[in-house]
Structure formats: C-alpha cells, structure tokens
Amino acid sequence: MKRFKIYVVLLKIVLVNSVTAQPFNFEFSFERKINPVIRLNYSSDFSLFSQPDKTTLTNSFYSFGADLGSAATQDIFPIPNKIYRAFSKDTMPENKKKLYNANLTSNSFRGLGMSYTMGGTEMVHSYLASVFTIGPIDLKGSGYKFPNNMGIKLLTGSNVAWYWLGIEDVTVEPGIDLVLLNYADINRFGSSARFGYKYQSEVSLQVMKGLSITGGANRMLVFPRTMFWKFVGSDIIYEIGDWALDYFTGKIKTSSPYAYPVVDFILKTGLNFGITELQKKNMNWPFNTEAPLMIDQYRIGLQIEF
Numbered sequence: 259m260k261r262f263k264i265y266v267v268l269l270k271i272v273l274v275n276s277v278t279a280q281p282f283n284f285e286f287s288f289e290r291k292i293n294p295v296i297r298l299n300y301s302s303d304f305s306l307f308s309q310p311d312k313t314t315l316t317n318s319f320y321s322f323g324a325d326l327g328s329a330a331t332q333d334i335f336p337i338p339n340k341i342y343r344a345f346s347k348d349t350m351p352e353n354k355k356k357l358y359n360a361n362l363t364s365n366s367f368r369g370l371g372m373s374y375t376m377g378g379t380e381m382v383h384s385y386l387a388s389v390f391t392i393g394p395i396d397l398k399g400s401g402y403k404f405p406n407n408m409g410i411k412l413l414t415g416s417n418v419a420w421y422w423l424g425i426e427d428v429t430v431e432p433g434i435d436l437v438l439l440n441y442a443d444i445n446r447f448g449s450s451a452r453f454g455y456k457y458q459s460e461v462s463l464q465v466m467k468g469l470s471i472t473g474g475a476n477r478m479l480v481f482p483r484t485m486f487w488k489f490v491g492s493d494i495i496y497e498i499g500d501w502a503l504d505y506f507t508g509k510i511k512t513s514s515p516y517a518y519p520v521v522d523f524i525l526k527t528g529l530n531f532g533i534t535e536l537q538k539k540n541m542n543w544p545f546n547t548e549a550p551l552m553i554d555q556y557r558i559g560l561q562i563e564f
Contacts, residue, residue, distance in 0.1 A: 291332070293563040295367065297325035297472065301557030303375050303389075319375045321555065325395055327369015329563055334362040334400060334511065334518075361404075362515055365411045365462075367397040371419075375553070389553065391478065393419030397458060399526075400519040407467040412460075412523035413474075416496070416530060419456045421480045423447050423551075446482045447551060454480040454550065457530040459523070468563045476555040477534050481541050481548075488542035495544070496533050503529060 303319040375389040394417050401411035425447065460474030481489075507522040534552065536543040541550040 292328050292330045293468075295325070295327055295329045295369065295561060295563050297327075297367075297369075297371075297559055297561045299323040299325070299373065299472075299557050299559035301373075301476070301555040303556075304554045319389070319553075321373050321375035321389075323371060323373030323391075323557075323559075325367075325369050325371040327367055327395060329561070330366045330368075332364045334364050334515075361402060362519065363401050363403050363409065363411070365399055365401055365413060367395060367413065369395050371395045388424035389480075390422040390424075391419055391456075393417055393456060395458075397460060399523060401462075402519060407464065409464045410519075411462040411464070411470075412519050413462065414459045414523060414526035414530065416455065416457045419454050419478065421452045421454055421478070423449060423452065423480065425449060446548075447480060452480050452482070453484045454478060457534060459527040459530065462561060470561040470563075472557075472559045472561050474557060476553075476557065477530065478553040478555070479534065479537060479541060480551040480553070482550070483548070485542060485545075485547060488545040488547055491545065492537075492542040496529075499529050499533070500526070 299322070301321050301323070303321050371391070371393060373389075373391045375391070376387070395415065396417050397413040397415040399411060399413035401409055403409040455478070457477045457479075458474060459476075460472055462470045462472045464470045503522075503525050507518060507525065510521055511518045533543070537550065538552065539549050540547045
C-alpha cells in the first residue's frame, strides 16, 4: 500500500511539472541544527538515605558543574519550501496548516556532564563531605519558538553515572539518637567509584541567539553495589513505561500540538519521579535489593551555544 502511494505521488509530480514546465524541487525544510554547547550549573543538593524500618538520613550541599556536548533543534512540523504546486501550503487542508503554523521544535542535548558537590549539615558533621559525579547526558523534549531567536525548551532524560563519595568520620551532636543513625549503612558505599543512575527534568529559556538560562531538578541514585541482571530488568520496566508515554503523547502531537510539549514534559517527569520513589528502598525495583543513596538537585545554569 505504501509503495502504491509513492507511485501516485511521483505520477502527480510528473503531471504537474509537465503542465507548469517547472523544474523538479524536492527540497523540504527538515533542517536540523546541531551546535556545540557549554553548560555551567549551580545547584542546591539534598542527600536522602532510606534505612529500612528506621529513618531517613538527610544532608544538604551545594554543587558546581559543567556539561560539554551538542544541542540539536528541529521543527516538529517542517513546512515544505517548494516541492510542487499541487502540494503547496496554500492548498493544504486547514488541519495541516494548523500543524505547520504551530512553531514547535524538537530539542535534545547530548554530551558529558561533571559536577562536584560539597558542604555540610547541621545535624551530622561530615558524614558525607563531598560527591564527584561524571557521566553521559541525554536530554530530549520539545518546546516553543518565538520571534527574535527566543524560545522555551522542556527536556527530560535519564542516564547512567559514576560517583565518588567523600565519606569522613562522623561527629554527632548531643541529643542525636545513635540507634536511628546506622553509620555502617552509609559506610557501605566507601570512597571508590560507585555506579548509579541520574534522572533529569529541565526548562530552558532562550533569551537570545546562543544564550539560554536553564533551571531544573535532578535525582541521582548511587548504588552500593552493582547487580547487573537486576539492574537490566529494572531498566527494561522503565523503558516500557517511557515507550508507552511516547506513544500516548505522539497522538497528542497531531491532535493538540500546542499542548504537546507541556503534556510530554509533565508525564515524563512524573515517570522519573515515580520510578525513583519505588527505588528508595530497592535500588533495582521491583527486585528485592539494597537501598541506594539518593541525591536531589535543584539547579540553575547558563547554556552557551556556538
């Protein structure tokens, strides 16, 4: 059936050009702009360590980070430039014109991210003094473009990461219940590199060509040890959920294009938050595994495109 439609289109092109005596032009505006990017971030961090049947240790930090990579932008509904008169924008049905006039963009950022977290806590001094993080970044989403090179991008993503924890001796303030603070649990992580995961949601406001202000939240999971097959099984469940949301929001893209970026962002953020809540007590949910160290980041930053 698809082959038959292609033959019909080619026949129509031949007929139109034979009447109008115009040369063939198959050019579409499917332009995908890819630019190198530097991103600088500052964040306020909170670590969460859930001890089964006990309590949750909390610790506050601040961190600085930098990301290097490339940002890609493409129109979701590109307008044909001049393919042929029979399919020009002037003769399109109204529902097609609505899509082409939506001014929506598909956006992504891929690169390498690094951050260094430091600080202390009011309750427990230096039980977790610092965290160094490095790993790939893969953010995807959509947004709205405005005149004068301005726009809004709504991005989400998840990726693996490696963490180096700076754990120091604990000094307990008077009055703290030693039974509730099980220090042996946090010391399981040690000072060597630990594998983990990172979930991200970000809103990027482009204020001028090449410069954007970003803000968002990250949730990082540090695994005390790696259990490969359980990790793969848990990740497959997450990917199935992500695929289901892509399918659902794909329907919204054509029926309500202006709502698509916001709905997609909210649903993907909800999926990331939901899966990490389930992983608080079992790092490879739904499998019975150990509790991870979770670090929440609320960050702002600058993105410079070249």
